[in-house]
Amino acid sequence: MRDRVDEFRSRILERKPLRLRGGGSKDFYGGPLSGEILDTRGYSGIVGYEPTELVITARAGTPLVEIESALATRRQVIACEPPQFGAGATIGGTVAAGLSGPRRATAGSLRDFVLGVKLMDGEGRELNFGGQVMKNVAGFDVSRLVTGSLGTLGLILEVSLKVLPQPLAETTLRFEMPQNQALAAMNRWAGQPLPLAASCWQDGVLTLRLCGAKAAVLAACEKLGGERVAESDAASFWAALREQAGEFFAGDAPLWRLSLPSVAPPLELPGPLLIEWGGAQRWLRGTVDVATLRETAARAGGHASLFRGGDKSGGVFAPLPPALMEVHRRLKQSFDPYGVFNPGRLYPEL
Amino acid sequence: MSLQEHSADGPPDAAAADRAVLLAELARVLPSDALLFADEDLKPYECDGLTAYRCMPWAVVLPQSEAQVLAALKVCHDRKVPVVVRGAGTGLSGGATPVVQGVVLSLAKFMRILEIDPVARLARVQPGVRNLAISEAAAPYDLYYAPDPSSQIACTIGGNVAENSGGVHCLKYGLTVHNVTKLRVALINGEVMEIGSHALDDPGYDLLALMIGSEGMLGVVLEATVKLTPKPRTAQVVMASFDSVIEAGNAVAAIIAAGIIPAGLEMMDKLATAAVEDFVHAGYDLAAAAILLAESDGTAEEVAEEIATMSVLLENSGARQLRISQSEAERLKFWAGRKAAFPAVGRITPDYLCMDGTIPRKHLAHVLTRIAELSAEFGLRCANVFHAGDGNLHPLIMFDARNPGETERAIAFGAKILELSVDVGGTITGEHGVGIEKVKQMCVQFSREEIDAFHAVKAAFDPLALLNPGKAVPTPRHCSEYRLTGSAR
Numbered sequence: 001m002r003d004r005v006d007e008f009r010s011r012i013l014e015r016k017p018l019r020l021r022g023g024g025s026k027d028f029y030g031g032p033l034s035g036e037i038l039d040t041r042g043y044s045g046i047v048g049y050e051p052t053e054l055v056i057t058a059r060a061g062t063p064l065v066e067i068e069s070a071l072a073t074r075r076q077v078i079a080c081e082p083p084q085f086g087a088g089a090t091i092g093g094t095v096a097a098g099l100s101g102p103r104r105a106t107a108g109s110l111r112d113f114v115l116g117v118k119l120m121d122g123e124g125r126e127l128n129f130g131g132q133v134m135k136n137v138a139g140f141d142v143s144r145l146v147t148g149s150l151g152t153l154g155l156i157l158e159v160s161l162k163v164l165p166q167p168l169a170e171t172t173l174r175f176e177m178p179q180n181q182a183l184a185a186m187n188r189w190a191g192q193p194l195p196l197a198a199s200c201w202q203d204g205v206l207t208l209r210l211c212g213a214k215a216a217v218l219a220a221c222e223k224l225g226g227e228r229v230a231e232s233d234a235a236s237f238w239a240a241l242r243e244q245a246g247e248f249f250a251g252d253a254p255l256w257r258l259s260l261p262s263v264a265p266p267l268e269l270p271g272p273l274l275i276e277w278g279g280a281q282r283w284l285r286g287t288v289d290v291a292t293l294r295e296t297a298a299r300a301g302g303h304a305s306l307f308r309g310g311d312k313s314g315g316v317f318a319p320l321p322p323a324l325m326e327v328h329r330r331l332k333q334s335f336d337p338y339g340v341f342n343p344g345r346l347y348p349e350l
Numbered sequence: 351m352s353l354q355e356h357s358a359d360g361p362p363d364a365a366a367a368d369r370a371v372l373l374a375e376l377a378r379v380l381p382s383d384a385l386l387f388a389d390e391d392l393k394p395y396e397c398d399g400l401t402a403y404r405c406m407p408w409a410v411v412l413p414q415s416e417a418q419v420l421a422a423l424k425v426c427h428d429r430k431v432p433v434v435v436r437g438a439g440t441g442l443s444g445g446a447t448p449v450v451q452g453v454v455l456s457l458a459k460f461m462r463i464l465e466i467d468p469v470a471r472l473a474r475v476q477p478g479v480r481n482l483a484i485s486e487a488a489a490p491y492d493l494y495y496a497p498d499p500s501s502q503i504a505c506t507i508g509g510n511v512a513e514n515s516g517g518v519h520c521l522k523y524g525l526t527v528h529n530v531t532k533l534r535v536a537l538i539n540g541e542v543m544e545i546g547s548h549a550l551d552d553p554g555y556d557l558l559a560l561m562i563g564s565e566g567m568l569g570v571v572l573e574a575t576v577k578l579t580p581k582p583r584t585a586q587v588v589m590a591s592f593d594s595v596i597e598a599g600n601a602v603a604a605i606i607a608a609g610i611i612p613a614g615l616e617m618m619d620k621l622a623t624a625a626v627e628d629f630v631h632a633g634y635d636l637a638a639a640a641i642l643l644a645e646s647d648g649t650a651e652e653v654a655e656e657i658a659t660m661s662v663l664l665e666n667s668g669a670r671q672l673r674i675s676q677s678e679a680e681r682l683k684f685w686a687g688r689k690a691a692f693p694a695v696g697r698i699t700p701d702y703l704c705m706d707g708t709i710p711r712k713h714l715a716h717v718l719t720r721i722a723e724l725s726a727e728f729g730l731r732c733a734n735v736f737h738a739g740d741g742n743l744h745p746l747i748m749f750d751a752r753n754p755g756e757t758e759r760a761i762a763f764g765a766k767i768l769e770l771s772v773d774v775g776g777t778i779t780g781e782h783g784v785g786i787e788k789v790k791q792m793c794v795q796f797s798r799e800e801i802d803a804f805h806a807v808k809a810a811f812d813p814l815a816l817l818n819p820g821k822a823v824p825t826p827r828h829c830s831e832y833r834l835t836g837s838a839r
Contacts, residue, residue: 052603053710053741075609104550111556112528125799133708134740135525135780137514137563138788138795139823140807144527144559148551165609187469191493193580193648215651261548263470280550302549317553323543327810328554334806346554 001059004043008155009124011038015338019345020151022061023088026097028308030150030345031316038155040092046070047158048132055115055132057160060092067091071163079107079164083242092156098148101242102198102209105190105262105277107164111147118158119146122336132160145331151342152350153335167197167211169218172234173226175206179266179275182206186278187263194220200241201275202248209238241276244308248274248285254310256284256293260302267296283307290314317347325349365451369408372429372453376411379421386410395454398439398446399501402703402757403786407434407448412456416536416572419455423570424540426453432819433538435566437478437509440501442704443785445512445565449820455570457508463487464573471578472531472548477508477571481515484576493578496523499781500689508571514563516781518614518688519645521739523579525781527562534573535561538812548575560807565783565822568811582647585613586657587684590669591638595619598640599714601667602738605644605660612660614645615739616688619718622695622733622746626687629694634687635671642669642738643688645681691735692746699731699748703760707771708742708780720770721745728763730756742780743771769794784822792822793829801829 011018017035027033044061051074058067064084071077081101082094095117100109116130119142130136130143143160146153177185182201186208189196195212208226210217221228229237240246249255258267262279271286284293287310297304303318320328325347332350335341344350376385386392387409397404408431413419426433432452439446448454460476463483467473468491473484481502485494498517499505505515511533514526523529532546546558561568592598598617605612618626618634618641627634634641642664646656661672675681687694695702709717718734725732731748745767749760768778768791778784778791792801804823808815824832 050710050712052606053712054606055710074607098551098556108524108528109551111559112524121803127800127803128796129800129803131775131777133710133776133780134521135516135708135737135742136777137781137783138777138779138792139784139800139804140568141514141527141559141563142803142807144556145807147556147559149555153555164611165606168609191468191471191491191580193492193582195648213648213652213655215655216649219649219651259549259551261470262550263467277550301547303547303553305553320554321543323537323541324545324554324557327543327557330810331555331807334810335803 001043005126005157008038008120012120012122012155012340013124015340017343018340020096020155020342022090022093023063023086025084025086025089026093029097031348032312032344034344035342040090041088043157044090051076054134054163055160056163057132057158058091059158060090060156062091064089064091064094075166076163077166078113078161080104080110080113081242082110083244085243091159095147095156095159096149096151102200102238102276105280106196106198111144113162114143114147114159115162116160117143117146117156119154120157121154122338122340126157130160134162150346152332152346154341169214170197170209170211171217171221172229172237173208173210173221173224174229175208175226176204177206178204182275183266183279189224190262190278194223196278198238199276199278202273207237209234248272248283252309253285254287254306255308256288256304257307258282258284258297258302258304260297260300264300264302267300269293269296294318320347369451372425372431373409375425375429376409376422379425380411380413380418384412384414384418386412395436395448395456398436398441398444400442400444400447400785400787402751402761403444403447405448405450407452407454410454410456412459414459419570419572420536420540420542422453422455423536423538427539427814427816430814430816432816434818435508435512435570437506437512438480438504440505441509441513441783441785442706443779443783443787445783445785445818445821447786449818457506466491468493470548472575473578474573474575475507476573478506481505481507481510488578492581494581495529495576496579497526497529500692507574507576511562511571511574512564512566513781513783516737516742518616518737521615522611522613527559529577530558530562530574531577532575533558533561533571535569536572537569538814538816542572543569546575563783565785566818567808567822568817582613583649584653585645585647585681586653587614587643587645587675587681588657588660588664589634589673589684590642590644590664591635591671592640592642592668593638593670595640595718596715597668598642599711599738601642601664601669602711604663604667608659608663610656610660612644612739613647614643615737616643617641617736617738618688618691619734621731622691622735625698625733626691626694629697630683630686630690632683632687638670643684688735695733695746695748700750700752701757702749703747703764704782705745705747705764705767706742706779706782707768707776708740709771709774709776711738711741713774717743717770717774721767724763724766728759730760730763732763737780740780741776765791786821789821789824790828790832792824793832798829
């Protein structure tokens with residue numbers, strides 16, 4: 001494995017643009033791809049797993065499925081359910097993309113579970129940030145800064161994650177209700193001590209997943225009503241949602257992601273809509289006017305990004321205010337002074 | 351008992367002139383009652399909760415409006431005068447210790463809760479609002495702010511953001527970084543940025559994570575939006591005592607292996623238990639080597655189920671006594687001792703130093719054994735309080751500062767404990783921050799290159815290094831000094 005690290009370093013020290021890549025399952029995501037591929041696959045393996053300490057550490061090229069099956073043997077999970085988006089997804093790519101799945105609104109985001117990273121910076125130095133313990137405030141929180149940075153700050157070599165027990169019980173309920181009622185209900189329930197895990201609204205149907213202690217799930221079912229979904233149907237529904245495998249996500253129409261305050265009212269936008277995360281994540285299909293969409297999202301207190309497909313020339317992610325972009329530029333400069341890592345993948349300026 | 355390197359013994363004339371110019375410029379942008387410069391007014395600010403380190407600042411500013419904060423920052427920036435931001439001053443690592451020839455910026459007057467949105471489950475507050483005040487304001491909606499550091503009656507949300515504060519419930523409910531969604535921040539040059547939003551994520555780098563726990567070195571919090579959590583219907587705690595810390599540690603592992611994340615999971619050793627029992631009379635088992643408190647919260651059915659499971663696990667792990675709280679009053683009583691552990695120890699010793707390492711729990715027995723050996727070596731008593739769920743260990747080193755050399759001995763003992771934490775794969779600070787206290791031990795945990803990276807991160811926000819300089823991230827000088835002791839990497 002040291003050979004691979006040396007190989008990564010010598011590639012980086014050539015100071016030519018590199019496209020960091022694991023399984024390539026998220027090639028679709030972010031700005032245009034450029035640079036020569038640096039493939040992390042093979043630099044893999046779980047380095048440490050301590051079920052009773054709730055921590056797993058793995059090399060960047062470790063397939064996400066390998067990690068999840070190791071966790072499953074001890075009835076544990078990465079609670080935010082990061083999507084694979086393809087068979088080859090690696091843990092390094094998962095952390096670089098920083099995406100979370102259906103349980104995000106209640107369990108926390110991927111960055112919430114990142115405890116530490118080993119990073120190779122633009123000078124080829126191996127840097128350790130964070131660690132393998134749950135509580136750690138020594139040094140700035142660079143491991144969370146790197147999460148979701150789309151590989152623009154350095155090559156992730158190793159990742160430590162906090163893991164959690166699998167929920168002891170799980171039930172899925174279904175309600176027929178229009179969008180405005182579903183948004184109101186999701187926010188109302190989220191303010192109550194209920195074992196909510198995930199939610200999805202589409203075409204007048206709200207699907208709600210409850211996870212927790214048996215007694216809590218049972219009590220919540222009674223309180224909430226709705227129609228109970230059979231266990232196997234529920235499992236495949238949530239798995240499909242996590243992997244965007246359902247009908248809503250099929251086809252070539254551009255997929256827009258709106259990240260909004262959960263209480264944002266229904267937005268006047270054309271195209272099919274799917275709502276997750278208790279109202280905080282809304283998916284939109286179709287070709288839309290970027291400026292209008294961005295403005296609508298911003299007015300609602302959030303932002304819109306072009307998640308999949310479409311014309312990326314208008315920028316994939318919402319533009320940053322100048323002062324924020326300046327800080328981004330300086331951070332990029334300090335970790336990647338020669339502009340080696342994934343140039344343009346997050347913003348053209350980085 | 352100021353430690354020498356942080357004391358300012360009569361500034362030379364040039365410095366006195368610089369100070370006079372600074373005071374004049376600050377006086378121009380601040381009302382007279384917002385600027386303190388007389389020795390007797392500065393004295394209360396010479397230290398924070400870490401009283402072993404003291405330094406008199408040039409001035410303390412207490413602005414009342416954002417405009418005044420920005421104006422004061424701009425004056426300091428233009429004159430290249432360092433600024434130390436201060437909340438309630440309860441920090442335990444010297445994060446708010448003034449720096450020589452610097453200004454203390456107190457946000458104590460920013461005490462307004464600007465908005466409680468019960469539907470969005472958010473509270474927008476000024477930085478000087480106390481941690482507990484947020485939960486009190488949210489209580490009518492059956493919501494609360496989850497992170498609960500033991501100082502929550504006094505500590506402010508601005509300080510919590512600076513330190514990424516935890517508490518006894520953070521295994522289940524997270525740290526400050528998991529519970530803050532937006533910050534309004536001033537940079538040292540007076541520029542204002544909004545970081546984060548009321549959505550669940552934001553475009554670009556996660557600057558929110560970077561800002562939280564940055565110990566006042568990157569920016570000044572002007573406003574924070576925090577998440578509110580629904581109050582659990584009920585909570586119950588089981589108190590178990592053990593003949594050895596190994597058994598107690600194994601009991602914790604057994605609970606987590608069974609798929610339970612308790613709302614709170616705390617351990618105290620014999621010395622800590624004795625000190626708190628004397629203080630709160632909670633009926634702790636004084637003959638035990640370790641006491642474990644395991645809390646469950648949720649619906650009544652859920653809590654009953656979890657408490658029953660945990661009780662069996664604790665018994666099977668060799669608990670010598672088990673007591674389950676039978677009322678809310680009793681639950682609070684069981685917790686009272688743990689929450690008052692620091693003041694309770696404070697009663698049995700003139701001074702104490704509170705350490706804050708985090709260790710992988712499997713090394714607990716080894717670490718406690720080693721601490722006991724060190725305690726004998728240094729001739730100082732040490733009580734241990736442990737956030738057992740997340741591995742955060744608080745050894746409380748007792749000493750008497752009036753005895754010559756004892757302060758230095760306590761600090762040296764503490765340094766050994768921090769190194770021990772790093773040796774077993776942990777960290778020098780779990781929740782109290784590096785501050786001034788542990789800045790040299792950073793050289794044990796991090797390499798020169800990693801420390802350089804931290805400096806670069808700071809420079810991205812504060813190129814002149816004026817915000818809380820000399821804290822949290824060691825200078826090359828700190829490390830070379832430390833290297834002489836043979837410990838740094």
